[in-house]
Amino acid sequence: MDSGGSTHSRSLLRSATVSELAQYLSLTIALGGLQFVWSVETGFGSLYLLSLGMKKSHVSLVWLAGPLSGLITQPLVGILSDNCTAKLGRRRPYIIGSTVVVVLCLIIIGWTRELTGSRPLPTVWLAVVAFYVLDFAINCIQASMRALIVDSLPTSRQDAGTAWASRMIGAGNVAGYLMGFLDLVRLLPFLGSTHMQVLTSIASLALVATVAITCYFTTETPLARLPTQLSTSGSSSSSLRALGTIFTSIRSLPAAIKGVCRIQLFSWIGWFPFLFYGTTYVAHIYAATHTSLGSDDNSADLMEKGTRAGSLAMFAYAVSSLGFSLILPLFAYSSASRTALRQRGARADTVSAFGRIRQVLRKVQQVVSVSLSRMWMVSLAVFSVAMLLTFVVSTVRGATWLIAACGFCWAVTIWVPFSIIGETISDYNSAERSMRDESRGDGYIPIESADIPMEELATGERRSNNAQLEREDTLQRSSDAGGLSAGTILGIHNVFIVMPQFITALASSLIFAFFEHANGPEPENPDRQHAHEIALVLRLGGISSVIAAYYAWKLRH
Structure with missing residues (x-):
């Protein structure tokens, strides 16, 4: 009997492990696709802009798009998605919408000369605008994906989720730089006639595929359907206060x-x-x-x-x-x-x-x-x-x-x-x-047995008044x-x-x-x-x- 029970327990453990592994992969794979796009931008964007006739000093100013988007987009998207009541959930609408914008920007970057008739000034300006919008959209996806990982995993598995996110980022880097090294025009001529065109085409397909996997296999509960919904009165002002807190709470x-x-x-x-x-x-x-x-x-x-x-x-x-x-x-x-x-x-x-x-x-x-x-x-x-x-x-x-x-x-x-x-x-x-958690008073209170002394588990007695007062203090x-x-x-x-x-x-x-x-x-x-x-x-x-x-x-x- 013991041997059979032990075998059954190991079988259940393996099944749970496989299920968790599948969840980690589906939840974080979109970060790999996003990193592929980012590696294309950082690895080949400077050379591409130089090939359009920009000076190196001006190319450096183009990369101000990154800090501007990171400074504004990530905190703002985090707050807006927190209060999103769309049927798709809080994070997925931002992920899907930003993915569409990223793909459009990649197409514009790859085919800038064709879109402007190779006129120098319009070509440069169109490429610069596309890179700026691309950075804002990438930061929007990144902020939403990080929040989705936090939403989807319990506290005990947050560390593992972050580790898998890092692995996906590493894999995206490897794939992005490998594609840049290969002679893509010769290997995949149907995706474009220049190296940058084929590269942006592959990046677009990779992002769409990975985001589709994450959004399809990750479920979200719409905010309006949560069982205990807090009052939304004053949510706009509280969101602005929260955004302001980002810059005023460093001390x-x-x-x-x-x-x-x-x-x-x-x-x-x-x-x-x-x-x-x-x-x-x-x-x-x-x-x-x-x-x-x-x-x-x-x-x-x-x-x-x-x-x-x-x-x-x-x-x-x-x-x-x-x-x-x-x-x-x-x-x-x-x-x-x-x-x-x-x-x-x-x-x-x-x-x-x-x-x-x-x-x-x-x-x-x-x-x-x-x-x-x-x-x-x-x-x-x-x-x-x-x-x-x-x-x-x-x-x-x-x-x-x-x-x-x-x-x-x-x-x-x-x-x-x-x-x-x-x-x-x-x-x-x-x-x-x-x-x-202990003082919510709204019905079910989730607790972990590891937080309860063993004598309380055995007797069901409450904590001492002194301990309770100490915790309140x-x-x-x-x-x-x-x-x-x-x-x-x-x-x-x-x-x-x-x-x-x-x-x-x-x-x-x-x-x-x-x-x-x-x-x-x-x-x-x-x-x-x-x-x-x-x-x-x-x-x-x-x-x-x-x-x-x-x-x-x-x-x-």
Whole structure:
């Protein structure tokens, strides 16, 4: 009987695991499609705009679309979707509508010359407007998708959902840069006559397919049909107050989150030039090298081949990032995860050979793992060294190795800050959340048995009056302190990621404009000059990452 019951339990466990895996995949796959689109924009947008005749200083100003959209769209869409009463749900209308806009913008970008009759000024302006609208639509999808993950998963599975989102982002990066490296016109001529046309066509199809999967297999309860709907009176004014809170509540952030925001401010000054000019940097090195060797190719053919070389470098970076995102969580810990690891080790099966192996691996993991903040510090140091090594790197192979090494740094960047913020929010609000659930008085109160002492489970007795008063006092102190919601904290965190892009866009524009006026006549090897100018921007980002690494070293979490 025991053997049969055990077998049945394992069967149920496997079934539940498969069901959860399917939910994670369907819920987060749209982020992979969105990342594919974003990798196309960041990896090839600069080269495309330059091919239309724009100056590098003007291209830098185009990328102000990113911070503008992130600063406005994500907080605003989060608030509007919170109050959306559409039959499709709160998030899906924004996801579907923004997907349509993204596809239209990608079509315009791919066929800009055809739409304007190749007239220079209208072509440039149409492309710039399309890139701006594209950025706003991408941020709308991203904000809605992140909110949908929070809505759809219980608290105990939020961490797993975020981990799967990171994996989908990594997979989208790999796919995007791989497509850029391939000779798509030869492989898929029916999707377009130029590389950019085929690339935007594939990106459109990938986004539509992944969004369709997420929206079809993810169910939402319309806001108007929720069983306990709060009064909506004054919702407009409260939404405006909530939006204002994003920009006025920085002083009340917990210390750990203030530290994270400070690090992000300096680290993203380095990341934005890398993301927007990495492909262009390698492409100009390729063109400069082959020009020096006396290549018979004209400048357009050299840049076409250089673009594929840059795409290969970014593809190596994306593969490196995806691999590290799977491995690094095994060698890093937060206070909560280290406690859980010890508890699992205490309960581990030490009878079977497999159980003993797992026990040994857990002990090794405890010995070699480092804290999240230390791993973040190391990644920032590695990134700064890679950017400063552009002083000595002058070959495509060397530049490719530098960019691939940054995959380690990117894997940490899209994981560690959000892990620290998530755990800090949970610790900061746990007492308030528990007290609010117990004092709702509107019928069913969801509780977890882990929150109830064992003697209360056995006897059914209430908590002591002293304990209840103590919890009420804790809640009162939290309320008086103006405790922040997760949405507000994430909105503030996004501001510290967005602001560096303003800084880098303006700084790089000034640097490029200076060289455009200082060079005078066309240099003998303009591609080498262009590579030097981009490398200078990358080095400034490396210096900023040194400052970020110092603050990560000081971070105590």
